[in-house]
Amino acid sequence: MIVATIVGLALLFAPALTAPDPSAFEPEGTSAMWFWVAWPVGALLCGIVTLLWEAFGKKE
Secondary structure, X not given: OHHHHHHHHHHHHHHHHHOOOHHHOOOOOOHHHHHHHHXXXXXXXXXXXXXXXXXXXXXX
16 A cells, blocks of 8 residues: 555656646646546555465465
8 A cells, every 4th residue: 555655646746746837737637637546456456465365375
């Protein structure tokens, strides 16, 4: 989830910081509109890794 947070924040801030005029930045049509998708994807990946870990992990 830390990686998902880094990706989400990068998607949010990268377009605004690279815009010619950040004060007039409009998020429509950029990755800033979709930054929130990083967290559901990260949660799904964590769930898949947990299932695989439980299925193929060493038993005590």
